[in-house]
Amino acid sequence: MADIGEIIERIPGVAVRKDELLSLHTTLGVGGPCDLMVWVSDAPALAEVIGAATTEDLPFMVLGSGSNVLVRDGGIEGIVIRLTGDFARIEVDSCRIRAGAGADLAGVVSAATAAGVGGFEFLGGVPGTVGGAVAGNAGTADEWISRRIAELDVLDDGRRARTVAAAGFEFGYRRAAIPAGWVITGAVLAGYAADVESVRRTVEDRLEARRRSQPVGERTAGCVFKNPADVPAGKLIDEAGLKGLEVGGARVSTLHSNFIVNTGGATAREILELIQIVRKRVEDSYGTNLELEIKVIGRN
Ligand code: EPU
Numbered sequence: 001m002a003d004i005g006e007i008i009e010r011i012p013g014v015a016v017r018k019d020e021l022l023s024l025h026t027t028l029g030v031g032g033p034c035d036l037m038v039w040v041s042d043a044p045a046l047a048e049v050i051g052a053a054t055t056e057d058l059p060f061m062v063l064g065s066g067s068n069v070l071v072r073d074g075g076i077e078g079i080v081i082r083l084t085g086d087f088a089r090i091e092v093d094s095c096r097i098r099a100g101a102g103a104d105l106a107g108v109v110s111a112a113t114a115a116g117v118g119g120f121e122f123l124g125g126v127p128g129t130v131g132g133a134v135a136g137n138a139g140t141a142d143e144w145i146s147r148r149i150a151e152l153d154v155l156d157d158g159r160r161a162r163t164v165a166a167a168g169f170e171f172g173y174r175r176a177a178i179p180a181g182w183v184i185t186g187a188v189l190a191g192y193a194a195d196v197e198s199v200r201r202t203v204e205d206r207l208e209a210r211r212r213s214q215p216v217g218e219r220t221a222g223c224v225f226k227n228p229a230d231v232p233a234g235k236l237i238d239e240a241g242l243k244g245l246e247v248g249g250a251r252v253s254t255l256h257s258n259f260i261v262n263t264g265g266a267t268a269r270e271i272l273e274l275i276q277i278v279r280k281r282v283e284d285s286y287g288t289n290l291e292l293e294i295k296v297i298g299r300n
Contacts, residue, residue, distance in 0.1 A: 004056045005036055011052070013045035013085065014038060022071040022080070022298070025063060027127065028260075029219045030268045031071025031298060034080040041085025043185060047159040050183070053079050061297070062183055064132030065104065068221055072268045074299030083131060087185060092117065096150065097189045101131025105138070108189065113203055118194030119148055124206035127222060131184045136295075137171045141227065146171035151188040157181030163188075174226060174293055215253045219262035224275060225290040233290055234258035237278055240285045247274040272296070 009016045016038050022031030035058075040046045053060040059078035063069070083102030090099045090107050092115045099108050105123050108130060112120040122143040126133070134152065137144045149166040156162055157179065166187075170177040178184060210216055225233040237243070237257035245252045249266030252274065253259035260271055279290050 004052060004058060007052050007056075008036065008038055008049055008079075011045050011048045013041040014049060020080070022063075022066070022075060025080075025082075026066035026069055026071055026221070027219060028066075028070060028221045028266075028271065029262050030073070030266055030271060031069075032073045032075030032268075034076040034078070036079045037082065038079055039082045039084050041087065043086070043155065043161045046081070046083070046087075046155055046183065046185065047161070049079070049081060050155065050159055062101070062131060064102070064129035065127060067127035068132060068136055068138075068294050070221055070268055070271060070294050070296045072272075072296065072298035072300055076298045081183075083129070083185070087131075095191045095193055097191065098186065099130045099189060100186045101129060101134070101153075101184050103130045104128070105130065105133055109203055112191055113196065113199045116194055116196040116199060117191035118199055119191035120189070121199060121202040121206060124203040125210040125216070130187055134184050134187055135176055135178060136174055137176045138174070141232075144171065144173070145189075146176065148189045148191065149187050150190040152184060153186035153188075154178075155183040155185055161185065213256055215255045215259050215261055218253070218259075219266075220253070220259045221294045223258040223293050224260050224278075225258055226293045228288055228290070231286075231288075232258070233282075236282050236286055236288060236290070240278075240281050242278055242281055245274065245277065247271075247277065250274045252278065268298075 019033040020037035021033050062081045087100035087102035090103050090111045092111050095117050105128050109123050122140050133145045137146045153163050227233050234257045242252050243257050244254045248270035249263050250271040251261050251263050253261050
């Protein structure tokens, strides 16, 4: 690893740390080390980093704010890329917002609110970066970011920076069909002219509703399971009597059963065990096979 670390470190606009623990970079606060964590601040640097990884045959992935992933205790092989600098920019031009993939959704919501751009209120309190939100079509139960995406900035599998119309991509519930090997580097989001005060109030209402119904501020990765078509996963888990169930430091939230909380010192293994128990109990009680919404990645 020393060699590739040194090669990447010499690329302008890049910072590198070896054996960085993913538990420091995920909202659940679990996950072992990656070989290299690489902070990249512009598109040319990103192309070079990916080029170096490809030449060395080293796997790489981009991590956003780590708010929808469960990284296993063995960590991640290869390079974990974080997008900063240019990739964290947010620019408002009339009712269009150009945001880098590394920008926080909260920043997009603030920028839209300040500029009186409507259409992003539903993202109030949704954790994550723009890149992660696009890749997982983040949103609420009934409003997803895909309906606001006009264009995507990407680095394609040939390491070419391109801007492509979002209409060419298929988005579904917590799902986006982005071609393998492409990295989302930004998005142009389209809203509409609205009254600043009414946007602000709607965002505030959304935040308040979330604080009432979800364990905001605790260590979680958001909803663990996708909602089945007929009944919300949280309702099924609740009715199966699993609220508050614990394995080690992992607990089914007592506020919202589709959240698992790291109450302190949980391991990924404990969280995964709790997930298995919840799945089995819901399957036994209702015959419903809950599908994971969070992404489980890394080595055992
Ligand atoms: N419910 C219970 N017990 C619980 C939790 C929920 O009975 O412990 C019931 C609620 O009373 C309600 C129903 O289940 O009748 C649905 O609950 P809620 O309104 O909280 O919404 P949800 O379907 O559980 C979805 C998204 C959330 C999003 C909220 C608000 C999914 C898997 N979840 O939750 O998204 O924040 O709507 O829009 O689609 C996420 O994606 O990480 C996430 C948290």
